[in-house]
Amino acid sequence: MKIVDANTDLCANHSEAYSKVKGAYSLWFAAYGNLTHEDFLKRLVVLPETGDRAREVVRFLIHNPERWK
């Protein structure tokens, strides 16, 4: 069964990763301030500790910035 998040059109696994990426942005924004989504995503995608699913979500958001909600 394919589970799709109505907001993101992502499957359950990637929807979870998407939530984690956005949660990480909140933490980074609090720590660094003045951090754009784009800068955050570009930094996150090169971090070795970023998981495969999160990295896929990050790439998706880099190519589809309008999908950041």
Ligand SMILES: [Zn+2]
């Ligand atoms: Zn997926």
